[in-house]
Amino acid sequence: VDESRLGEHVVAHLGFAPGGYAELAVTDADRLHPVPPGLDHAGAVAMIGTGRTAMGVVQFAEPGPGDVVLVPAAAGGLGTLLVQYARNAGATVIGLAGGPAKTALVAANGADLAVDYTEPGWAGRLGAHAGKVTVVYDGVGGDVARTAVGLLAPGGRHVVFGWSSQGLAADRPYLVDGVSVN
Ligand SMILES: NC(=O)c1ccc[n+]([C@@H]2O[C@H](COP(=O)([O-])OP(=O)(O)OC[C@H]3O[C@@H](n4cnc5c(N)ncnc54)[C@H](OP(=O)(O)O)[C@@H]3O)[C@@H](O)[C@H]2O)c1
Incomplete structure (x- = not known):
């Protein structure tokens, strides 16, 4: 050297x-x-x-101003960085996490909205953002992903990089605009 x-x-x-x-x-x-x-x-x-x-995840769907980004497990290692990245890129960021302590971390990390996805009916907390989400960075899969994909706008992107919840529950396909994507 x-x-x-x-x-x-x-x-x-x-x-x-x-x-x-x-x-x-x-x-x-x-x-x-x-x-x-x-x-x-x-x-x-x-x-x-x-x-x-x-950095590898975001290259599949670069966020920018005008995007509404949904990050499941937003208090985790990757989730924390993805929230910061999307916020710094000018996107509106919604972070999902399990429990009030984690959602407080997600809010402190800069998310515009932090939602506890262990609460039943959590998707209702997205309010006007429902159906307007443009990107889901998904490391959780399963029922969380299924609900998250249902919140996408037409043409929205679902980037999958993990299955912390143990799977995609392939027996029940995801529906986007009534079309099965899984
Ligand atoms: N770190 C990497 O470099 C890397 C590389 C390739 C792939 N991945 C994948 O990306 C995903 C996230 O990685 P990470 O490093 O950010 O992990 P992490 O910090 O351990 O975060 C994972 C989070 O997933 C949530 N989760 C939801 N359902 C779960 C379940 N059934 N069991 C355990 N956790 C559950 C938990 O957050 P809540 O309590 O908020 O639900 C947990 O803290 C994983 O699927 C991993 O395999 C990571």
Whole structure:
């Protein structure tokens, strides 16, 4: 490595190489990312892992002003970053989370609306946003996703990157505008 980089504060994803939890690790210099001032090790590792995934998710449906973005599990690792990303892109952001402590986190993270999706009939809390959602970033699946997809506007996008709730419940297809999409 160029000697000017010796002592630099860096973070790297080791790819398929094991050993990321060791105190010392070796990787190619071109895999290193400088850690900006103010970001601690825990934050840097979260960004190189979950942050990288979040950037991969949004490339399938880039949010912008005029979008209404719905984020299930918005207090989770990816959900937190997706809420921030969509807000910073100028979208209206609705974050769903389980319980009042998590919905408070989602609101503090900048969501325009934070809804507790463990409450029966939670979709009714979206008010005028119902049927106007343009993007769902979905890592939960199951009944939550089914309800979320039903809130999409025509042409809205459902980006699936996980199934934390254990599945898409394929026995009951999603309906968008009366058309089965699953
Ligand atoms: N992190 C990554 O880099 C990455 C990469 C590829 C795929 N994924 C997928 O993306 C999804 C989110 O990842 P994450 O890292 O953000 O996970 P996370 O921080 O653990 O968040 C997952 C959240 O999902 C919600 N959830 C809903 N139903 C659940 C259930 N039945 N059991 C457990 N949790 C449930 C919970 O939030 P509430 O309590 O608010 O419901 C939970 O906190 C996962 O499906 C994961 O497999 C993640």
